[in-house]
Amino acid sequence: MTAPDHMLSELLIVACSEVFRNNGEIVATGIGPIPRVAAGLAKTTHSPELLMTDGEAYLVEEPVPIGPRGYDDRKPSGYLPFSRYFDSAVWTGRRHALVSPIQIDRFGQMNLSYVGGTFDKPKVQMLGARGFPGNTIHHINSMFVPAHSTRIFVPGEVQSVSSVGYNPARRLKGADFSGVDLRFIVTDLCVMDFGGPDHAIRLVSLHDGVTLDQVREATGFDLLVDGTPPVTPAPTEEQLAIIARLDPHNIRATVLKGNPPGKRS
Amino acid sequence: MTTLDKRTTAEAVVGRLRDGMTIGIGGWGPRRKPMALVRALLRSDVKDLTVVAYGGPEVGMLLAAGKVRKLIYGFVSLDAIPLEPYFRKAREAGGLEVLELDEGMLQWGLKAAALRLPFLPTRVGLGTDVFDQGGFRTVTSPYDDGEVLLAMPAVPLDLALIHVHRADRMGNIQALGPDTYYDEWFAKAAKEVVVSAEEVVDRLDLSHPEDARANIVERCFVQHVVEARHGAHPTSMPPAYGWDMPALKAYVASAGEADGWARYRTDMIGPDEAHYLAQAGGDAIAELPLPIF
Numbered sequence: 001m002t003a004p005d006h007m008l009s010e011l012l013i014v015a016c017s018e019v020f021r022n023n024g025e026i027v028a029t030g031i032g033p034i035p036r037v038a039a040g041l042a043k044t045t046h047s048p049e050l051l052m053t054d055g056e057a058y059l060v061e062e063p064v065p066i067g068p069r070g071y072d073d074r075k076p077s078g079y080l081p082f083s084r085y086f087d088s089a090v091w092t093g094r095r096h097a098l099v100s101p102i103q104i105d106r107f108g109q110m111n112l113s114y115v116g117g118t119f120d121k122p123k124v125q126m127l128g129a130r131g132f133p134g135n136t137i138h139h140i141n142s143m144f145v146p147a148h149s150t151r152i153f154v155p156g157e158v159q160s161v162s163s164v165g166y167n168p169a170r171r172l173k174g175a176d177f178s179g180v181d182l183r184f185i186v187t188d189l190c191v192m193d194f195g196g197p198d199h200a201i202r203l204v205s206l207h208d209g210v211t212l213d214q215v216r217e218a219t220g221f222d223l224l225v226d227g228t229p230p231v232t233p234a235p236t237e238e239q240l241a242i243i244a245r246l247d248p249h250n251i252r253a254t255v256l257k258g259n260p261p262g263k264r265s
Numbered sequence: 266m267t268t269l270d271k272r273t274t275a276e277a278v279v280g281r282l283r284d285g286m287t288i289g290i291g292g293w294g295p296r297r298k299p300m301a302l303v304r305a306l307l308r309s310d311v312k313d314l315t316v317v318a319y320g321g322p323e324v325g326m327l328l329a330a331g332k333v334r335k336l337i338y339g340f341v342s343l344d345a346i347p348l349e350p351y352f353r354k355a356r357e358a359g360g361l362e363v364l365e366l367d368e369g370m371l372q373w374g375l376k377a378a379a380l381r382l383p384f385l386p387t388r389v390g391l392g393t394d395v396f397d398q399g400g401f402r403t404v405t406s407p408y409d410d411g412e413v414l415l416a417m418p419a420v421p422l423d424l425a426l427i428h429v430h431r432a433d434r435m436g437n438i439q440a441l442g443p444d445t446y447y448d449e450w451f452a453k454a455a456k457e458v459v460v461s462a463e464e465v466v467d468r469l470d471l472s473h474p475e476d477a478r479a480n481i482v483e484r485c486f487v488q489h490v491v492e493a494r495h496g497a498h499p500t501s502m503p504p505a506y507g508w509d510m511p512a513l514k515a516y517v518a519s520a521g522e523a524d525g526w527a528r529y530r531t532d533m534i535g536p537d538e539a540h541y542l543a544q545a546g547g548d549a550i551a552e553l554p555l556p557i558f
Binding site for chain 2: 054055056057058067068069071081082083086090091113114117119120121122123124125126127128129130131132133134136137138160161162163164165167170171172173174175176177179180
């Protein structure tokens with residue numbers, strides 16, 4: 001069956017929704033429009049057991065659409081305010097966050113803090129470590145990268161290690177890193193996971209029309225490839241309809257430069 | 266009969282402050298910040314503060330005004346505007362003493378202080394640059410597991426500032442919004458707590474008993490009560506009013522001007538809160554729509 005016409009943003013939402021499959025009853029958090037719609041799509045389709053908030057303090061069973069809507073449109077099924085977030089979701093390991101750092105290295109370490117200069121005098125101060133240290137040592141994490149390039153997938157280590165990855169040199173002796181669980185990296189070119197030896201980053205699939213060379217050139221470290229990578233599945237009609245419902249103002253069209261189509265051949 | 270009366274003014278409270286104090290500020294980013302109290306601070310001579318916050322515009326303003334010697338933060342952000350401009354300026358200029366914490370670590374440090382412990386153990390921060398940047402130390406579990414953990418030091422506060430919907434003269438408070446953030450722990454970590462409230466009544470038990478569950482901290486933790494209608498502006502105060510995005514954008518824009526802060530300080534903050542509220546739209550603040558997340 002031929003996939004219906006779709007935009008790349010919609011293909012990425014479907015690919016991102018897959019990261020939440022078979023996670024069990026955990027809180028699915030997608031930061032940013034594409035990850036957030038993806039979490040909603042996952043809950044609406046293959047993983048209804050996921051917990052999800054309205055973006056504020058309440059748990060909802062029907063994912064709330066992103067963008068302008070009535071303030072009280074949500075129907076809360078539970079309550080998860082910030083004052084319970086670390087106690088109930090993060091430090092108990094009952095969460096999977098899909099996040100977009102500013103740098104990622106071959107160990108899966110992420111930088112969200114600053115670029116250039118030093119910690120005492122950053123050239124460009126970004127968000128800071130925020131919740132990354134706690135998230136990555138306690139629960140599942142995946143990454144969404146809207147513009148795959150060597151600026152994000154850096155050679156060597158990220159400038160500031162905001163999150164725990166699989167770098168053996170940073171494994172403090174006697175500490176417990178068993179909670180570290182990095183799953184997938186979804187980019188505008190491909191899907192990767194940490195399935196190589198010692199959790200090396202490995203190519204899972206290429207998006208329609210993307211070549212392996214393109215991905216290698218845009219990645220600052222060696223990427224493991226097993227055989228011929230498959231093509232990332234395109235959205236179905238049903239998925240497109242749900243995406244349109246979860247993003248009624250088409251905010252997804254603004255995420256990727258030029259809003260390219262899903263088929264780029 | 267003498268009864269508890271903790272009512273005072275922002276000016277009176279600020280007048281008692283000393284340089285070098287450690288001040289915790291409740292709320293979260295641009296949400297339910299005690300801005301009227303912060304503005305009173307900005308109008309005062311107090312300086313060399315250590316500021317502790319899940320920071321929003323109050324942190325940028327205190328930095329811009331040169332009030333801050335050290336900043337302890339889980340983050341500093343305006344949420345819908347992710348990067349706080351005056352915080353960025355201060356960081357990029359160098360020389361600002363900071364303790365950058367994971368959001369959960371700050372909660373843990375406040376809880377340690379509240380429980381009167383020197384530290385609480387956690388895995389958070391291990392394996393990241395936050396560990397070295399913060400000068401943290403480890404502790405080894407004395408039990409058979411022998412696990413090595415980060416010892417998150419207590420973050421004790423001289424003073425905590427909190428803004429709520431209602432308070433009474435005795436220091437009972439009610440915060441009605443969907444989220445109370447970490448205000449409870451800021452209050453318990455502090456030697457003294459100043460609460461500003463949209464409305465101050467004589468006795469909440471007599472006038473609003475149905476909202477007793479919105480009492481986020483017991484009155485023994487509240488020493489000063491200040492009435493400050495629209496006191497969270499330009500941050501959000503659900504369900505009363507939302508954040509003022511045009512006002513926040515104007516504040517952000519000021520950071521791009523040569524004398525932007527001086528202008529904002531003179532034109533907006535001004536000599537007193539009546540001036541600020543007049544500039545900010547007065548009772549139109551009550552109509553600000555709640556943000557949609």
